[in-house]
């Protein structure tokens with residue numbers, strides 16, 4: 001018997017026009033939304049809902065609320081707008097209890113479907129206009145028939161030009177009806193206990209009976225998305241389990257001697273991290289460890305011991321940083337420590353003269369250099385290690401996975417151990433979830449004797465006093481950072497505001513030397529300005545957030561952040577960490593005119609605490625589903641449905657991790673579970689999504 005097209009599950013992945021010929025004319029529109037197949041349509045999700053489920057008599061309409069009414073159309077008229085205002089279609093409505101109006105702007109076609117005498121259901125927001133109640137641009141449908149547009153919870157989707165909510169809703173409802181029954185649940189019932197089945201979840205997410213049903217349905221989708229992520233991580237772990245690394249084992253006595261050779265007593269956290277790293281290095285399982293630190297908590301020394309252990313065991317090591325200036329600073333910090341530990345290090349950067357680079361390459365290849373410190377570019381390009389045993393990667397999230405992999409290949413047949421450093425504290429549960437394949441060491445204690453940084457919140461009216469303060473600090477030989485806000489995440493606009501700020505400060509403080517760095521400058525120019533600032537040839541450095549990670553200027557004593565409420569707390573904490581690195585009393589001034597309660601409370605968290613981990617937790621709590629850092633910046637995977645900042649989803653992530661580990665252990669390539677193998681693509685972000693918002 002021939003299968004009818006709509007009973008064949010393959011049509012889920014066929015082009016829309018093939019799968020559902022009756023929607024052929026809509027296919028190009030859907031394609032512009034990133035929807036090519038019915039499966040993609042099922043996963044094209046609303047971003048909010050209009051709850052029109054309250055059906056009221058006209059007498060009982062409540063202004064400023066969304067609601068519905070079953071009415072008779074009394075009359076319809078079209079009014080021309082004044083000047084350029086669009087024309088309006090106005091309908092007089094009536095029911096047994098009273099009258100109301102409905103108005104639509106510039107939509108003449110509405111009128112053709114609204115004859116006087118028609119019985120309709122209108123759904124929309126009601127406003128009070130004098131003595132009249134008015135539905136503004138409501139949805140409507142014939143009375144006596146169920147509709148997906150009225151008198152219920154109605155989904156609102158991201159749109160693109162040329163399609164209305166109503167039309168898209170009709171298309172998606174059609175696709176759901178025809179194709180949802182063909183979709184198999186990739187999970188068995190016992191694998192999603194407490195969460196709805198996939199079909200039910202998708203139906204509910206698109207057309208919920210009740211807004212209260214949406215959250216469990218979204219949780220189910222979030223679980224599947226997190227499972228896709230965790231399956232990938234579990235496969236990676238399994239693949240690596242068969243890899244071998246060199247055993248970089250040294251006598252415990254050797255480690256003690258190295259620790260004793262450091263110019264200070266280690267904190268307990270530093271000591272623990274070192275022990276964890278040394279243990280990993282002594283195993284033939286490649287180390288994959290993240291060293292998570294609060295700013296200024298002293299990860300340099302910990303990394304130095306790791307590098308030295310690798311060298312003492314007879315191997316070479318590398319330390320990579322995302323920018324040349326950071327690499328230089330690492331070298332500056334590491335070289336004295338490594339010298340003290342008897343390790344020969346070299347700095348390598350693209351900007352060095354070719355002859356010098358060649359010499360260093362030769363020395364690395366010949367084994368005369370033990371540790372190379374540089375940017376990933378120079379290390380991955382032409383360098384051949386004799387035997388690379390350990391790669392330390394700073395601010396690991398700034399490197400793509402590919403770049404990390406290319407360094408690893410330098411270890412020839414054995415995998416080098418890898419230690420990633422990050423000064424971006426994230427809560428432990430979150431770290432475990434997203435870096436599921438990394439072991440984690442944490443340093444949150446500060447070395448003793450730190451000068452506390454005084455944090456103040458001020459509004460713009462305090463600017464003159466703040467400027468005077470910057471001038472005083474400069475007169476005392478100190479330096480200041482001024483960070484301008486992110487403007488709608490747009491670097492170009494931020495640059496414009498940074499340039500304006502430099503002009504303003506130069507005219508207010510003509511005797512100060514004021515420099516500017518931003519992300520759109522050439523790297524060389526930016527690095528020169530940073531060097532000038534580091535060398536105290538500038539008093540004030542105005543910057544977009546490019547300075548956020550890692551430049552070390554102990555003479556800087558003031559961090560002024562403008563429109564501070566626009567930054568994530570973790571980011572502000574990073575910025576604050578740029579000062580208080582020397583013997584000088586230091587200040588962080590958060591400039592903010594925001595008067596909403598949440599913004600105030602967030603900034604207060606920062607004023608009250610200097611513990612980056614506590615701040616990250618508090619930010620998570622205050623913002624809930626908000627965005628801790630910008631997922632990209634934190635190196636977190638982009639997720640469409642799940643939010644790693646949502647405690648409920650974080651728990652789901654842990655569950656997903658267990659399930660993924662279990663599944664992959666018996667079926668590494670997911671051959672027996674093709675529906676699971678496909679999960680990832682269900683949640684791949686639609687191309688056009690960004691534009692639609």
Ligand code: ADP
Nearest residue numbers: 264265266267293295296297298299300301447
């Ligand atoms: P970060 O973790 O931000 O990279 P660093 O490793 O640069 O921090 O250390 C910050 C400063 O603290 C450096 O000047 C370093 O010499 C100093 N330091 C690190 N550990 C200790 C310690 N245990 N006792 C005293 N000073 C320390």
Ligand code: MG
Nearest residue numbers: 299300333552
């Ligand atoms: Mg440092």
